[in-house]
Structure formats: C-alpha cells, structure tokens
Amino acid sequence: MLMQTHEARLAALRQELKARELDGFVVPISDEHMSEYVGAYAQRLAWLTGFGGSAGSAVVLTDTSQGTGAAIFVDGRYTVQVRDQVDEKLFEYRSVPKDTIGGWLAEHAGKSARIGYDPWLHTQKWVDQVSKQTARKGAKLVPVESNPLDAVWQDRPEPSSAPALIQSDEYAGRSSAEKRSEIGEWLKAEGHDAAVISALDSIAWLLNIRGSDVDRTPVALSYLIAHDDGTAELFIAPEKVTPELTQHLGNAVTLRDRAGFPDALAGLKGKSVSVDPDYGVAAIGQLLEGAGANVCFNRDPTILPKAIKNKVEQQGHRDAQARDGAAVSRFLHWLEREAPSGEIDELTAAAKLRAFREEHGDLRDLSFDTISAAGPHAALPHYRVDEDSNLTIPPGSIYLVDSGGQYPSGTTDITRTVWVGTPDGSAQPSAEMKDRYTRVLKGHIAISRAIFPQGTAGSQLDAFARQFLWAAGVDYAHGTGHGVGSFLSVHEGPQRIAKSAGGQAGTDQELFAGMILSNEPGYYKQGAFGIRIENLELVEPREVEGAEGEYLGFETLTFVPIDRKLVEKSLLTPEELQWWSDYHKRVFDILSPQLVGDDLAWLERECQPL
Incomplete structure (x- = not known):
C-alpha cells in the first residue's frame, strides 16, 4: 500500500x-x-x-x-x-x-x-x-x-529513458569537435589531464546534443569526462543512445553506461582532474580523491564560452524571439477582449498562451512554468498557479504574465504587465499603479539604453534600473537580469544584473559581447498588485565617438507591445518617449508580417507613440 x-x-x-x-x-x-x-x-x-x-x-x-x-x-x-x-x-x-x-x-x-x-x-x-x-x-x-x-518512496518514478537528440550545427554555429578542442587546450594550459563536466546544459552545449529528460530544460541525463587531447567520454544510459547520436558524436567521444561513471572516476588515479565547485557534487571529489587523483576546483570550462553566443546563436535568438513575440501579442489581444468578462482565470490564460505559441510552430517546451498572476498574486514575483491557487482575473485589475518558450534556435523569456478593464471601459488604473508602473518602465529603459566600458560587471548596472523606484522610497527584492541559454537553460550563468550584496553568484562577472541577459525591474505591493516588464538583451560592441577604450551596449531581442494604459506619460523624459516610439516601431516592423485581421489592427494601435 x-x-x-x-x-x-x-x-x-x-x-x-x-x-x-x-x-x-x-x-x-x-x-x-x-x-x-x-x-x-x-x-x-x-x-x-x-x-x-x-x-x-x-x-x-x-x-x-x-x-x-x-x-x-x-x-x-x-x-x-x-x-x-x-x-x-x-x-x-x-x-x-x-x-x-x-x-x-x-x-x-x-x-x-x-x-x-x-x-x-x-x-x-x-x-x-x-x-x-x-x-x-x-x-x-x-x-x-x-x-x-x-x-x-515506493512509487518513485524512474529517470527518463527518452533518447538524446542532436542539435545541428545549423543552430549551434560551432561543431562539437571545435568546442572539445578548445576545452582540451584549456586543460593543457592549466596543467590538467581531464575535466569532469556534470552540469547537464554544459554537456549539451559541448557535444551539441539536447534531450527531454528534465521539464523546461532540453537536456539529456549524463556525465562527461573531457580529456586534454580533445576526446571525451559520455556516460549515458544505453537506451538513450540512437545510431544517429553515435554517428553524430564520432570516434572521439566514447559512449559508456551512465552506471559506470563512479568506476571511471576511480580510474583517474594519478591524474590532475578539474571539477567545478558549484556543479560537481561532493561524491565526485570524494571518489577522485579516494582513487588518488589530484582534484583541482575550477569553474567548468564550458560556462563562459557557452554564455558568449556566436553569430549563428545570436541570429537564432532573434528568429525565436520574432516567432514568440507574435504568439505573445496574439495572446495579449485575446486577453484584452476576453478578460473584462470576469470569466478568465489564471490557468485558462496560461493554457491559451501556450496554445498561441504552439500555433506559431517549432515550440518544443516552455522554458519555465508560466507565471500567470492576477491581482494580489502578481505581488508574488515567483508565483506558480495550480488548481488550488487558481484565481479568476478580476476586471479592473492588474495582470502579470511571465513566460517563455524553448525553440531549437533559442530560448525566450518575457514579462508583460497589463491593465484588465471592465466591459464598459469605466475602470481605470489608480494613480499609484501608474506611478509605480512608469518608474519600472523608466528603469527598464535605462538598462536598455545603457552604454558601459568593457570590464563592467552586472552589479554595476543594477542601480540603473532601481534609481527611479528608490527615488520614491521603494524597491524590489529580486535581481534585475539573468543570463539565458540557446535552446538550453532559461537561467544561465555566469552573468547577472543584480545587487552584489551577499556575494550573489555572477554579479561580479564581466559582461562580454555575445552574452544575453534579461532586463526585468519590478515593483510589488503585497496583497494588492505587482508589476514587472521584461525583455531579453544581447550585449554588443557600441561605437562611441571619441571613446577612450572599448564600450558595450545592449541590442534588444524581445519585441512585444508594452501596455500603454498603465503609463503616466508626464513622468517620462523626451529621451524615454523617443525610446518608446523607436521600440514600438521595431515591434510593428518585426511582428506585422506574422499577424492578420484584428490581431494586426490591435498591434498597429498598441505600437503608436504615447
């Protein structure tokens, strides 16, 4: 029993x-x-x-x-x-x-x-x-x-037996052989014989493989030992190996049973082995030390190159964002029509958003569980709706939706906060709501427009987003931005935009061109409402006339209208108003070819200057 x-x-x-x-x-x-x-x-x-x-x-x-x-x-x-x-x-x-x-x-x-x-x-x-x-x-x-x-745990599920999948060079932009050679060179330079790679997204990136073993992250359960000659051993359950995978990996990657991983660690006696202190579990170090290996704790050598997207990955993200943006825009139009009836609840809205993403094709999974938050639930930054908590979206209230999709060319993550009206249109957001929303928007714009010298860390940009909220005596208790993978983890290190207090991981990481980060300031009034505006941004080189040294800025990747009903226009500067107009012109240019009829008319209306 x-x-x-x-x-x-x-x-x-x-x-x-x-x-x-x-x-x-x-x-x-x-x-x-x-x-x-x-x-x-x-x-x-x-x-x-x-x-x-x-x-x-x-x-x-x-x-x-x-x-x-x-x-x-x-x-x-x-x-x-x-x-x-x-x-x-x-x-x-x-x-x-x-x-x-x-x-x-x-x-x-x-x-x-x-x-x-x-x-x-x-x-x-x-x-x-x-x-x-x-x-x-x-x-x-x-x-x-x-x-x-x-x-x-009598009815404990078995680990997934789904086959590992191939991520083609069309999306990866670099071959696995090239990546493994780079890791091999790093090992030689550091004086190590091998590195244990245990983070699933690192293995997926290094071998150009994906999987469906973990919800929301397209990875395959496995371990990997990378050697200094560019070869590797992949430890994966035999039932997950297909002929296509074997051919893809080639002779330089030896396939071994996942169950044999502990014994393989014992076989590294006398070798210098690099292990990541944050992703390598204690058992790995204990087995290596017990076998007589020299264990050196270093950051996983795939993490930084994985974070710096190549040109193919960057274009893949743009393509995924364009497809995703059309789906999210159709959802927001649907929500504007249907939610004022008082008959739409959080679960229904989340399901409808997923359906729109599926209609636009190539969706493999969500990138995380959708945060579909009505009224007071929007004040919980990481709220997750279920059957017990499900709330009907009240007419005359704020609704927040934070969601994303996994596409073969990229991973998306977007938050929009919108005003849900009443059937007669009489209900309007309060002055407090508009003030807080506009301060969040100003912080979002400040990050988007930021120009900074090479060598800048995410923590040094964080106050750009908070300054307008601080001026009103309020703040938010989460980071401003996290890294995002390429058809991998929606929360990818090492870069972050966040306060450095408490030594938060990634806040001291230098930002490099090619990194992707979220830009998501917010405000939350407990028991009442919450606000967050999120786009993804690509770090890019920025030409500055007369610059002394190299400078960087952000290319915005996410294009979906930002709710205009909650904006207090008088709080925006001419430069911010110009940003709004420029951003929404790009939204219309990118999304209009994908929309028709009433959806297209809605998009045109929402993309007008303030």
Whole structure:
C-alpha cells in the first residue's frame, strides 16, 4: 500500500534512518548535476513535504522530543507558498539566508548525532560549511551509500529513458569537435589531464546534443569526462543512445553506461582532474580523491564560452524571439477582449498562451512554468498557479504574465504587465499603479539604453534600473537580469544584473559581447498588485565617438507591445518617449508580417507613440 499522507512518509523515513543508525537526514531539491530544474525521479522534497517550489531543503531528525524534529528551509520567494503546502505540525518553517541548515542542526541535533546526507545531491562546499557548523556541537555529517528516502518512496518514478537528440550545427554555429578542442587546450594550459563536466546544459552545449529528460530544460541525463587531447567520454544510459547520436558524436567521444561513471572516476588515479565547485557534487571529489587523483576546483570550462553566443546563436535568438513575440501579442489581444468578462482565470490564460505559441510552430517546451498572476498574486514575483491557487482575473485589475518558450534556435523569456478593464471601459488604473508602473518602465529603459566600458560587471548596472523606484522610497527584492541559454537553460550563468550584496553568484562577472541577459525591474505591493516588464538583451560592441577604450551596449531581442494604459506619460523624459516610439516601431516592423485581421489592427494601435 502506498503512503499517501506526508505524515506517513515522514514516519517511514524516520524508521529507515533508525535502521541505518542515523539520527537525521538532509533532503534538498537537487539532482546529481545540481540542476535548477530536476526530473520527477529527483523530486524528493516535494514527495516528503508537499512543497512545490523550485528551491529549498528539509532536515529530518529521528528525535521528536523537542518540537517537530524537522524543518524546511526556503528563501523569500516561497514564504507564502511553503505555508500553503507544508504542514507546520510536521515541519518548522525556516527562512534562508537568515536561517541555515548547519545552524539549525547545531541547535537541534543531539551531541554526537550522526546526520546523513547524499553526497550525490550536495557540493563539497556545502558539506564543508555544514560540517563546520555541526562540529561545534559534536554532531557529524555522514555520507550515505544510498539515499534512505529512496528506500521508502515506493512509487518513485524512474529517470527518463527518452533518447538524446542532436542539435545541428545549423543552430549551434560551432561543431562539437571545435568546442572539445578548445576545452582540451584549456586543460593543457592549466596543467590538467581531464575535466569532469556534470552540469547537464554544459554537456549539451559541448557535444551539441539536447534531450527531454528534465521539464523546461532540453537536456539529456549524463556525465562527461573531457580529456586534454580533445576526446571525451559520455556516460549515458544505453537506451538513450540512437545510431544517429553515435554517428553524430564520432570516434572521439566514447559512449559508456551512465552506471559506470563512479568506476571511471576511480580510474583517474594519478591524474590532475578539474571539477567545478558549484556543479560537481561532493561524491565526485570524494571518489577522485579516494582513487588518488589530484582534484583541482575550477569553474567548468564550458560556462563562459557557452554564455558568449556566436553569430549563428545570436541570429537564432532573434528568429525565436520574432516567432514568440507574435504568439505573445496574439495572446495579449485575446486577453484584452476576453478578460473584462470576469470569466478568465489564471490557468485558462496560461493554457491559451501556450496554445498561441504552439500555433506559431517549432515550440518544443516552455522554458519555465508560466507565471500567470492576477491581482494580489502578481505581488508574488515567483508565483506558480495550480488548481488550488487558481484565481479568476478580476476586471479592473492588474495582470502579470511571465513566460517563455524553448525553440531549437533559442530560448525566450518575457514579462508583460497589463491593465484588465471592465466591459464598459469605466475602470481605470489608480494613480499609484501608474506611478509605480512608469518608474519600472523608466528603469527598464535605462538598462536598455545603457552604454558601459568593457570590464563592467552586472552589479554595476543594477542601480540603473532601481534609481527611479528608490527615488520614491521603494524597491524590489529580486535581481534585475539573468543570463539565458540557446535552446538550453532559461537561467544561465555566469552573468547577472543584480545587487552584489551577499556575494550573489555572477554579479561580479564581466559582461562580454555575445552574452544575453534579461532586463526585468519590478515593483510589488503585497496583497494588492505587482508589476514587472521584461525583455531579453544581447550585449554588443557600441561605437562611441571619441571613446577612450572599448564600450558595450545592449541590442534588444524581445519585441512585444508594452501596455500603454498603465503609463503616466508626464513622468517620462523626451529621451524615454523617443525610446518608446523607436521600440514600438521595431515591434510593428518585426511582428506585422506574422499577424492578420484584428490581431494586426490591435498591434498597429498598441505600437503608436504615447
């Protein structure tokens, strides 16, 4: 009989821990590749707790004599969601980064407690940090050979067996052989014999392959060892290998069973091996060190070249954005017609947007779960609608939709915030809504128009977007921009536009021509409304008359009308008004050949100067 309640699941896990002589266990949302999105087989935290967010961890102790004996840790994005989905009688709520797993264990675990962790689901950095915190109380982190939660998860899904797919050079712009040769040269220059590549999007980029093993990210479950002579070993389940894949990879890439990866690491005795500290899980380093390899922690050598798109990838993004923009524009026109009736809910809207994308062809998946947020839900930046939270879009309110598609030529990500009127047209946005919306728009324009010297990091641009909100005494609690892949991860490093406080990853990364970033300032009034305007931007060389040194700017890639009903025109400068006119002229030029009839008439109306 399957365990249906989270209470029963928690009890079964505690029994398994006792049988293994463990006093506790850490359960993260993670897989063996430290992926942002993980397959159903790796959704251990959701199975145990009911939490459906994309980031979080839980700690379970066997001793429940003081409180629940368990805690769930999430960041500010999920403060509301975790309380809706997780029973507080079973798990204490803890807020990251204020609360830490190590700190909680130091406070709650008994002296000499043995706390288990799965070394295939954590980095060595995490292990070292938590070990240091727990050691102060005499508790000890213990790596497990097999995950105890898997032993009690009776109906756990199997990892995907879908075949790996080929990403042709038509879209990739460079051959896998060329990329592997470049990595080989890097290894020689750094004095390494090999690099373990475990991030799934890095493997996909390096070998020009894709897959369907993880929702929203087109990757194939695998590991890769790259050697200094440009050859590589790909560890992948045999059922995922097709004759076409074998031919595509050629003789320089040896295919091995994914199950043989740990033994292959043991075979690198005496070699100098590079491992990424953020994507290489602790088990990789532990196996290599146990075998006598010299482990060196360096950033995955594919990450920067993957982030700097070549000319073919750049054009692929433009093509994908044009197709996507037409679909999103048709959706916004549909929404303007239908939502004032009060009969459209968040799920219906998200499904309709996907349908428009599918009609425009070549859509392989969404790039993330659509944020379809009505009224107060728009004030939750990372809200995800489900059957329980689904809200009818109220006439006379703000609606926010953040969505994207995965196309063979590129990955899209766009947010539009619109005013939903009433059937008689009488309802109008408040002065506060228009003020906040226009300040967000001004920040968006400031990023789009930015010119900056080579060597500038994303953190140095972040205040450009926030300055107009700060002037009104308000701010937003998320980054302004993230990197985006080419038919890969919608959140791709290493570049970011965000505050550098707290050492956020990527904020100190220099921006290079060819990188793609989102431009998405926002404003959120809890319980009332939320605003975000997002386009994707391509970093490009910028000619500046009399410039002393090399300068960069942004080419906008996303073209969809920005809602004009929420704009307070008096707050915009002549330069900002000109940006609006120039942007919307480009929107019309790019999208009008794809639209007809009422959709085309709507586009023409929405693209007029303010």
